[in-house]
Amino acid sequence: MLALAGSLTFATSLAAGSGGPIVxxxxxxxxxxxxxxxxxxxxxxxxxxxxxxxxxxAADALNVRAGALIREFPQGTLGAPSAARPEIDDARPEFEALARHIGRFADALANKAGKAPDGITADMRMTEPPMDGGSLLGKRPGAAEADPEKMPEEHLLHLILQDCASCHSKFRQKEK
Structure with a gap:
């Protein structure tokens, strides 16, 4: 799991300031x-x-930022000098669906974090294979229908990271 979080850090290591205020x-x-x-x-x-x-x-930060994803990628701000691929506009419905999917999991995680116990409990952990029958890194059949409010917090984080990685692989230009 930490490897995915680390890859997000690497994937967002662009120098701030290039490409205007929205970038x-x-x-x-x-x-x-x-x-x-x-x-x-x-x-x-x-x-x-x-x-x-x-x-x-941390859960609230994920939720707020996930909620802003769509409006932070408007037309005309994609491609160089940004690492956001111009293909986002060609696949806008797919991009927005993925952003909403991330937001749905982030919202559930934030809701659960609002009632967080004093320590990590067994029901917060993902101790079994993914509840939807898929692997963490593979396709998740039925994941869109799964109720995030019924998922353990650790599983929600895995799904958020998986969606972020999927979005970056399709819609983010590789570092040179």
């Missing part, structure tokens, strides 16, 4: 999402102490 804003959003996801992943991995308030703050 800078979305780069900052991506960095904030990566930092929040990393913080939560480290709590579940035992690399960072779990604190309910910190868990909630």
């Amino acid at each position: 800078t804003a979305r780069q900052n959003s991506m960095k904030e999402m990566a930092a929040a996801a990393k913080a939560i992943a480290e709590m579940f991995d035992g690399k960072r102490g779990y604190e309910p308030a910190a868990f909630k703050a």
Whole structure:
């Protein structure tokens, strides 16, 4: 899981300031999402102490930033000097559906974090294979129909990271 969070950090390591205010804003959003996801992943991995308030703050940051994804990628701000591929406009419905999917999981995670217990409990962990029959890195049959409110917090984080990785692989230009 931490490898995916780390890849998000790498994937958002562009120099801020190039391409105008919207590009800078979305780069900052991506960095904030990566930092929040990393913080939560480290709590579940035992690399960072779990604190309910910190868990909630990170989940809330993911939720707010995920909610802004669509409006942070308007037409005319894609391609160089941004790393956002111009193909986003050619596949706008797919891009927006993926952004909404991330937002749905982030919203559920933030809701659950608002009721976070004092410690990580067994029901917060993903201890079984994915609930939807797919692998973490493979296609998830039926995932769109799954109720995120019924998923453990750790599973929600995995699904958010998976969707972020999918979006970056399709809609983000590779670093040179």
